[in-house]
Amino acid sequence: MEKTIITVVGKDTVGIIARVCTYLAENGVNILDISQTIVQEYFNMMMIVDIGAAKKPFGQMSDELAALGQEIGVAIKCQKEEIFDMMHRI
Numbered sequence: 001m002e003k004t005i006i007t008v009v010g011k012d013t014v015g016i017i018a019r020v021c022t023y024l025a026e027n028g029v030n031i032l033d034i035s036q037t038i039v040q041e042y043f044n045m046m047m048i049v050d051i052g053a054a055k056k057p058f059g060q061m062s063d064e065l066a067a068l069g070q071e072i073g074v075a076i077k078c079q080k081e082e083i084f085d086m087m088h089r090i
Helices: 016-026 058-072 081-087
Strands: 003-011 030-039 042-050 074-080
Touching (some): 003 016, 016 030
Antiparallel strands (some): 003 042
């Protein structure tokens, strides 16, 4: 299993979750956990996914998700689990 953390932040609009999840499904990425909140008009989602069976390499998916985010008006960031853990260590 290759865990990756995906975060999505921006103004709330219809279809954000659908677009991100459709991209992931089409590329063989399994969603392990998902949490999303909306505070006033701001959307925030964090996903833990398994990219072990992904059809594309991590870097390409990360770039494509960032481009998708620009298209739908949000910021999408991807980090491998080990990098995320190192960055958020106290």
